[in-house]
Amino acid sequence: MAGYIVRRVLMAILITIGVAAITFVLLYILEPSPVHDVLGRGARPAQVAAWNRANGYDRPPVVQFLSYLGNLAQLNFGYSYKLGQSVWQLFKEYAGRSIYLSGSALILSLVIAMPIGIAQAVKRNSVGDYAMTTATFVLYAMPPFLLGLILIDIFAFKLGIFPPLVPSTQTSTFQAIIHPRDYVLPIATLTLINIASFSRYMRSSALDNLAQDYIRLARAKGLSNRAVLYRHLLRNACLPMITLVGLSIPDLIAGNLLVEVLFNIQGLGLLFWNALSRGDYPVLLAYTVLGGILTVLGNLAADVAITVADPRVRL
Amino acid sequence: MTSHDLERLIESEGALGHPDSVSTLAEAGEVQGISSGWRVALREFADNKVAVLGLAIIVFFVLFCYVGPLIYATNQTLVQPLNSNLPPGGASPLGGHAGPLGTDEHGFDELGRIMLGGQAALEVGFFAAVVATVIGTLYGAIAGMSGRIVDGILMRIVDIILSIPFLLIVLILATKYSATVLALSLLLGLFSWLVPARLVRGEVLTLRERDFVWAARVMGSNRTRLVYRHLIPNALSVVIVNITFLVADSILALAYLGFLGYGLQFPAASWGDMLGNADSYISSGQWWLVYPVGFCLVAVVMAWNLVGDGLRDAFDVRLRRR
Numbered sequence: 001m002a003g004y005i006v007r008r009v010l011m012a013i014l015i016t017i018g019v020a021a022i023t024f025v026l027l028y029i030l031e032p033s034p035v036h037d038v039l040g041r042g043a044r045p046a047q048v049a050a051w052n053r054a055n056g057y058d059r060p061p062v063v064q065f066l067s068y069l070g071n072l073a074q075l076n077f078g079y080s081y082k083l084g085q086s087v088w089q090l091f092k093e094y095a096g097r098s099i100y101l102s103g104s105a106l107i108l109s110l111v112i113a114m115p116i117g118i119a120q121a122v123k124r125n126s127v128g129d130y131a132m133t134t135a136t137f138v139l140y141a142m143p144p145f146l147l148g149l150i151l152i153d154i155f156a157f158k159l160g161i162f163p164p165l166v167p168s169t170q171t172s173t174f175q176a177i178i179h180p181r182d183y184v185l186p187i188a189t190l191t192l193i194n195i196a197s198f199s200r201y202m203r204s205s206a207l208d209n210l211a212q213d214y215i216r217l218a219r220a221k222g223l224s225n226r227a228v229l230y231r232h233l234l235r236n237a238c239l240p241m242i243t244l245v246g247l248s249i250p251d252l253i254a255g256n257l258l259v260e261v262l263f264n265i266q267g268l269g270l271l272f273w274n275a276l277s278r279g280d281y282p283v284l285l286a287y288t289v290l291g292g293i294l295t296v297l298g299n300l301a302a303d304v305a306i307t308v309a310d311p312r313v314r315l
Numbered sequence: 316m317t318s319h320d321l322e323r324l325i326e327s328e329g330a331l332g333h334p335d336s337v338s339t340l341a342e343a344g345e346v347q348g349i350s351s352g353w354r355v356a357l358r359e360f361a362d363n364k365v366a367v368l369g370l371a372i373i374v375f376f377v378l379f380c381y382v383g384p385l386i387y388a389t390n391q392t393l394v395q396p397l398n399s400n401l402p403p404g405g406a407s408p409l410g411g412h413a414g415p416l417g418t419d420e421h422g423f424d425e426l427g428r429i430m431l432g433g434q435a436a437l438e439v440g441f442f443a444a445v446v447a448t449v450i451g452t453l454y455g456a457i458a459g460m461s462g463r464i465v466d467g468i469l470m471r472i473v474d475i476i477l478s479i480p481f482l483l484i485v486l487i488l489a490t491k492y493s494a495t496v497l498a499l500s501l502l503l504g505l506f507s508w509l510v511p512a513r514l515v516r517g518e519v520l521t522l523r524e525r526d527f528v529w530a531a532r533v534m535g536s537n538r539t540r541l542v543y544r545h546l547i548p549n550a551l552s553v554v555i556v557n558i559t560f561l562v563a564d565s566i567l568a569l570a571y572l573g574f575l576g577y578g579l580q581f582p583a584a585s586w587g588d589m590l591g592n593a594d595s596y597i598s599s600g601q602w603w604l605v606y607p608v609g610f611c612l613v614a615v616v617m618a619w620n621l622v623g624d625g626l627r628d629a630f631d632v633r634l635r636r637r
Contacts, residue, residue, distance in 0.1 A: 011471075018475035026484075030491060139617035141563070143570050146590065146609045153581045153605075164598065254482040258571060262594065272483065273575060276490050284487050291480035297477075 001314055012300040019292035020072055023285045024148055029079050031281040037081035077286035082278050087286040090271060093271065096173030098267035102256045105187050109194035110245070116195070117202020118237060121210060125205075131197065139196035142260045148189040152262075155185060165264045186263040190255050194248070201244050206237040232283035239310050246302020249295045340634040356552070359398050359629035366625020372618035376611070389414065389427030390583050393614065394590035398422030419589070422544040428584060429608055431475075434617060435585040439500045439569045444561035446504025451511025452554055458512070470516065477509045482571060489572055494580035499572070502564045511557050522541025552630040559623035563616045570612055587611045 024253065035051050036043065043051075052058045056067065071078070077087040120129045139147070157165035166182045176183060210233065218228045257269035264270070268287060275283040307313050360366055399422045401413035416425035458469040486500055522528055528545055536544070564615050573587020581588075589608045594603040 015471065015475050015478055018471070019478050022475065022479060026487065030487070045326055122380065137620065138613060138619055139619060141567075141613045143567060143574065143587075143612065145571075145574050145593075146612065147591070148397045149593050149597055149605060149609070151438065152594065154603075157597060157600075164594070250480045250482075253480045254571070257482060259528060261575060272486075276575075276577070279490070281487075284483075288479060295478045295480065311503045 001307060004307065004314075008122045010304055013294050016293055016296050017069065019296065020069055020289055021065065023289045024068050025290070026287045027281055028061055028064075032081075034081045034282065054089070057273070072289065077289070078282040080159075080275075080280055080283050081234060082275075082280045083283070087283055089288070090283065091268065091290065094266060094268050094271045096104060096267075097176050097265055098256055098260070100173055100176055101146060101183065101186055101259070101265060101267060102190065102252050104183075105190035105225075106245070106248075106252065108187065109198055109242070112191070113195045113198035114202050114238065114241065117199040118206045118234065120199070120203040121206030121237075124207065136196045136200050139192060140200070142196075144189055144193050145262045147192060148185065148259055148262045151185050151189055151197060159265065166266075168264060168266070183265075186259045186265060189259050189262075190252075193255055193286045195253075196250070197251075198241070198244065201240060202237065205240045207231055209236045242305045243310060244303045245304075246298040246300075247299040250291070253291050253294070317434050318352035333355040356626075356629040360625050363625045363628060366628075367620055369618040369621030369625065372614055373622065374620070376433055376615050377437065380430045382514045384427060387414075387427060387430070389424035391423055391427055391431050394582075400601060402601075416562045417601075419604055420592070421580075422434060425603055425607065428589060429586070429611055430472075430542050432589055432608065433611060433615070434585040434613070435496055435579055435583065436566045436569060439494050439503065439585070440566040440576050440619070442497070442500035442560050443503035443507065443565035443568075446501060446507040446556050447561050447565075448554060449508075450504070451508035452515050452547075452550075453507065455512040455515025455517075456546065456550075459516040460538070460542065460546075461521065461589030466516070470505055470513075472609075473509050473512055476506070481506055482568070485568065486572065486575065486577060489577040494578075496579070499569060499579070507561060507564065507568075511554060511561070514553050514557055515550055518553050519546055522546050522549050552626075556623055556627045556630065559619050559626060563623065566612070566619070567615050 033048075033052050033055075035048050035055075035057065039047055039051060049058070049132045056064065059067075075088055077091065079086050080090060083090065116132060122130055123129055152164045155162045162184045163182055164185075166176075166186070214236075215228060215232060218232050223231075253269075256267065257272060259265070260269035261273050272284065272287045274280075275287075395409075396414070397408050398418050399420050401407060401418040403413060403417040404417055405413045405417060407413060409440045411622055414424045416429070418424055419428065419431070454469065455474075458466045461469070483505055485502055490500065520544070528541065531541060531545055567577065569585055570590070572589035573585045574590050574593075575587075576591055577590075578585045578588040585607050590605065590612075593605045593609075596602075
């Protein structure tokens with residue numbers, strides 16, 4: 001098992017370098033040098049050349065890529081000349097609210113989706129199963145921003161229970177946590193979207209397990225229905241969820257972006273969206289690399305966790 | 316053996332219904348054997364009420380979006396500020412009444428605009444899926460037929476691109492290069508061929524070792540014949556199922572781009588573009604600018620997903636007639 005994990009980690013490092021290479025090529029094509037952000041559009045060619053030489057933008061692309069990789073390894077994600085701040089600094093400032101939003105939505109959706117999926121599998125083809133399946137299909141086809149809009153319309157404008165937007169005055173993660181009311185709608189939006197896919201997987205995983213011999217054996221031994229469900233089915237049916245959570249990171253990033261834009265949450269997604277209209281390529285590509293690294297780490301963590309949790313994988 | 320007999324045989328012996336076994340039987344006339352396998356799948360699909368409903372929704376929207384504007388012609392190019400934000404059926408200052416879904420802030424008729432946006436959604440969804448499927452199928456087939464080293468390198472490339480968050484990279488490129496149906500289709504297609512590539516490679520790898528492929532090889536089939544007569548037709552069901560999901564995902568991705576402000580160039584519009592300012596419509600009570608578009612978007616995406624599920628069940632013999 002140790003050998004497998006070592007090989008898996010080496011592969012993850014290789015893939016991360018590949019992700020960095022692709023984003024570097026994109027950055028190089030879209031904005032070879034940020035010189036015009038610094039000196040202005042009207043800078044003379046001699047000035048531009050001098051600035052490029054002073055800051056290393058005249059070196060061959062391969063050399064630039066190696067220094068870019070070296071910087072990434074030291075968590076130096078570049079510098080946003082448009083905002084006059086290092087990208088890492090910006091990330092640290094904005095990440096808290098994104099982690100709060102996506103993290104609580106992820107945990108809530110897991111806690112809600114797992115029992116729903118199992119109940120659906122056990123009582124399959126019942127009215128409740130059909131109702132939940134229909135709801136899942138609708139949510140599955142629903143863009144997160146549309147669900148968010150519906151929730152805003154109902155709970156903010158019609159009922160007036162929750163605010164439609166997160167006030168811009170909220171500048172720290174701490175304030176976000178002590179004002180949970182502001183975050184109910186965005187977290188609910190992401191949670192409902194996640195439940196749709198998680199409960200679906202949970203249902204099919206539980207169905208697969210229910211058809212297997214070990215469940216029949218447990219029943220034949222005379223175990224009560226409850227013991228079969230809790231001691232045998234639950235543990236086995238939850239295994240694929242480990243992989244699913246590891247794989248869901250790109251979806252979480254996308255959902256996070258849309259929900260932050262809709263609810264005006266000052267997180268990484270909104271930072272990215274604002275950078276799009278400014279053409280702030282260092283921020284854009286740094287967030288893409290960060291997303292890529294998180295995805296690789298998510299897959300790696302899922303693979304390692306499933307190897308530890310499921311002895312059959314080790315065979 | 317005629318294809319009809321074969322079909323009956325398949326039906327009587329459930330396990331034989333798998334496309335692979337059909338081909339094993341039909342090495343002499345493989346094309347016939349495969350087409351009757353298809354017919355079984357088609358019948359299976361027609362029996363699936365939910366999937367047929369999905370197909371009906373798609374057909375309805377194709378008619379609604381392409382034939383609709385011929386019957387219900389509206390101005391969708393010239394901004395008319397005096398007609399803006401009229402509620403459904405509301406009286407226009409220019410005389411006459413607004414359409415059944417009112418008008419938007421540019422004075423465009425909302426029902427006509429939904430038809431226009433639907434064209435964009437269906438076109439981008441379809442073209443992006445085709446681009447992704449062509450690239451993915453070729454790439455996957457090449458990887459699956461290559462030796463271990465080439466296959467390893469090709470699949471690591473897939474892993475790398477798959478690790479880059481789709482929406483982020485597409486948005487960055489959309490700021491530079493998009494705004495037409497063709498450009499957006501290419502952009503979305505170029506970043507969604509990875510899943511089909513993986514599926515086709517996996518399928519080719521398992522098919523390669525099947526007895527009927529060995530039999531064909533022993534009988535002297537060359538590589539080209541093997542790929543075109545045996546591997547591709549048998550992997551096709553996986554590809555077709557995946558196309559429908561790709562269409563659904565591309566329509567959603569287009570809506571995300573539009574909502575974030577990087578959809579089609581005004582005055583063209585997609586459903587996502589029309590929802591870009593939806594928060595202000597909702598706060599001012601203009602429901603007709605939000606819910607009809609949103610409903611169409613969800614209905615079409617859901618319909619493609621339902622058809623995809625139906626096709627997958629129809630091709631999957633393990634679920635057949637138990």
